[in-house]
Amino acid sequence: MEPVFETAGTCLTILLPAELDHPASDIIRRESDRIMGRIYIRTINFDFRRTTFMDSSGIGLIMGRYRALGMRSGCIRATNVSSYIIKLLRLSGVHKFMEICDAAEVSGE
Numbered sequence: 681m682e683p684v685f686e687t688a689g690t691c692l693t694i695l696l697p698a699e700l701d702h703p704a705s706d707i708i709r710r711e712s713d714r715i716m717g718r719i720y721i722r723t724i725n726f727d728f729r730r731t732t733f734m735d736s737s738g739i740g741l742i743m744g745r746y747r748a749l750g751m752r753s754g755c756i757r758a759t760n761v762s763s764y765i766i767k768l769l770r771l772s773g774v775h776k777f778m779e780i781c782d783a784a785e786v787s788g789e
Contacts, residue, residue, distance in 0.1 A: 690722040700738035729760035739772045
């Protein structure tokens with residue numbers, strides 16, 4: 681499954697693939713950079729609804745997007761996160777600068 685990119689105003693939502701590994705992270709990184717080069721993006725929402733596996737390259741992808749947005753508070757979100765993904769986000773420390781919220785909270789963006 682390929683990632684899906686949607687923009688709404690200044691928010692970029694990325695529906696992540698089932699396996700967020702090195703090849704998938706590279707595709708997402710390139711496409712999100714291309715989108716951010718054309719449109720002013722203030723918030724990136726990572727939608728984990730399909731994701732069942734994530735390795736360190738997925739953590740690196742999230743950290744890189746956070747840096748690309750200027751390391752602003754509240755600029756990175758995660759939705760539809762399984763307990764497995766929450767555990768990875770907590771163990772890596774990424775949860776400290778990322779909002780983890782319900783899809784309903786993001787729909788108003």
